[in-house]
Amino acid sequence: MMDKQSIRRAVKARRETMTAQERERASREVCRLLCAWDVYRRAGTVLAYAAVRGELDLAELIGDALSSGKTLLLPRCEAGGVMTARRVTSLSGLLQSGYGIPEPGEDASVFAPGAIDLALVPGVAFSPAGDRVGQGGGYYDRYLPALRGAAAGIGYDFQLMDALPALAHDAPMAYVVHPGGIVRCRRDNER
Numbered sequence: 001m002m003d004k005q006s007i008r009r010a011v012k013a014r015r016e017t018m019t020a021q022e023r024e025r026a027s028r029e030v031c032r033l034l035c036a037w038d039v040y041r042r043a044g045t046v047l048a049y050a051a052v053r054g055e056l057d058l059a060e061l062i063g064d065a066l067s068s069g070k071t072l073l074l075p076r077c078e079a080g081g082v083m084t085a086r087r088v089t090s091l092s093g094l095l096q097s098g099y100g101i102p103e104p105g106e107d108a109s110v111f112a113p114g115a116i117d118l119a120l121v122p123g124v125a126f127s128p129a130g131d132r133v134g135q136g137g138g139y140y141d142r143y144l145p146a147l148r149g150a151a152a153g154i155g156y157d158f159q160l161m162d163a164l165p166a167l168a169h170d171a172p173m174a175y176v177v178h179p180g181g182i183v184r185c186r187r188d189n190e191r
Helices: 004-016 020-036 038-042 059-067 139-146
Strands: 045-047 071-077 083-088 118-122 150-154 175-178 181-184
Touching (some): 059 071
Parallel strands (some): 045 071, 045 118, 150 175
Antiparallel strands (some): 071 083, 175 181
């Protein structure tokens, strides 16, 4: 099994070979799957993300969440490696973080993890067991354990791998959503 750094390099290289049309097609399909998914339809409060560096773009889902009256949250990286979930009512007005990620301003309302019904989590790789390899900052791993609702990893088909290295502090996913479908993760990896 590859180590996390090797996985990050391989997935980044694979994403860089994708055409804009391939990214758009995959993003549209994931948003279509998500918008039709009963877990999303029942969710009143959804944590999404603003895509960067070739991640699957959730702009269509974000538009759906806003137009359907859901409470939409986006992550904000704070000092000390802390992530907060802050309410947004449009994508205009997002600020660039130090990581180059569009995020809400510090005046946006903060929602506790216990108030979130569904968290849509970006990542580098996911496994059917619910393991996730992120960018390496640990923001989601520190945030997600207090989540009340479900965490769903979002990625391209090639980001779903048979097995991944996992540590005790890695926050597991309940689902993985990719253009090929929605995987309900096995719980044989309880840590």
